[in-house]
Amino acid sequence: DIVMTQSPDSLAVSLGERATISCKSSQSVLYRSNNQKYLAWYQQKPGQPPKLLFYWASTRVSGVPDRFSGSESGTDFTLTISSLQADDVATYYCLQYYSAPYTFGQGTKLEIK
Amino acid sequence: EVQLVESGGGLVQPGGSLRLSCSASGFSFSSYDMHWVRQAPGKGLEYVAAITSNGDTTQYAGSVKGRFTISRDNSKNTLYLQMSSLRTEDTAVYYCLELPRFWGQGTLVTVSS
Numbered sequence: 001d002i003v004m005t006q007s008p009d010s011l012a013v014s015l016g017e018r019a020t021i022s023c024k025s026s027q028s029v030l031y032r033s034n035n036q037k038y039l040a041w042y043q044q045k046p047g048q049p050p051k052l053l054f055y056w057a058s059t060r061v062s063g064v065p066d067r068f069s070g071s072e073s074g075t076d077f078t079l080t081i082s083s084l085q086a087d088d089v090a091t092y093y094c095l096q097y098y099s100a101p102y103t104f105g106q107g108t109k110l111e112i113k
Numbered sequence: 114e115v116q117l118v119e120s121g122g123g124l125v126q127p128g129g130s131l132r133l134s135c136s137a138s139g140f141s142f143s144s145y146d147m148h149w150v151r152q153a154p155g156k157g158l159e160y161v162a163a164i165t166s167n168g169d170t171t172q173y174a175g176s177v178k179g180r181f182t183i184s185r186d187n188s189k190n191t192l193y194l195q196m197s198s199l200r201t202e203d204t205a206v207y208y209c210l211e212l213p214r215f216w217g218q219g220t221l222v223t224v225s226s
Binding site: 040042044049050052055093095097100101102103104105106107 | 148150157158159160163172173174175208212213214216217218219
């Protein structure tokens with residue numbers, strides 16, 4: 001199984017500051033036939049199901065604010081919030097959907113400092 | 114509008130069985146692989162099972178293999194999860210989803226005596 005190692009477990013950032021969450025896969029999640037990396041980012045608020053933010057590592061879902069960005073380098077993936085807003089307080093998860101059983105990172109709880 | 118509506122959750126004793134259902138609408142259900150993911154109270158997301166669009170192939174997490182069975186009825190646009198030999202550690206909200214995009218609201222399964 002592919003192991004997704006997410007860091008940090010929790011993060012406190014001041015309003016308007018940058019937040020960065022990392023996720024590393026234990027092996028490649030690149031699907032060569034379409035040259036896409038099968039990595040998704042989700043935002044989950046208490047009592048709600050996860051909300052998809054990015055798929056293919058860096059393709060932003062329609063309606064997601066552009067202060068959110070996804071990037072990748074090899075097997076390292078990053079979710080960045082450029083200017084933290086109060087509404088961004090949530091837990092964030094990465095997911096590899098390249099190889100079953102699909103696997104999630106352990107989650108990063110983002111709070112306001 | 115895509116909708117995934119889970120049902121069938123509830124309280125069950127250890128060793129018991131339960132069948133979850135997920136009714137899908139707003140997309141071509143029979144064209145997509147479908148999945149179950151769960152989340153124990155206060156914990157992260159755990160991938161449970163997957164089934165291909167035609168139902169021919171299934172995959173399971175090691176923690177549920179041999180106890181859970183995923184199935185689907187494309188004529189009814191419905192996904193199922195038959196759970197048996199339930200353990201207290203199976204207590205969780207169970208989500209039906211079309212990865213990576215669409216999630217249901219979840220149904221709570223509580224395994225307790």
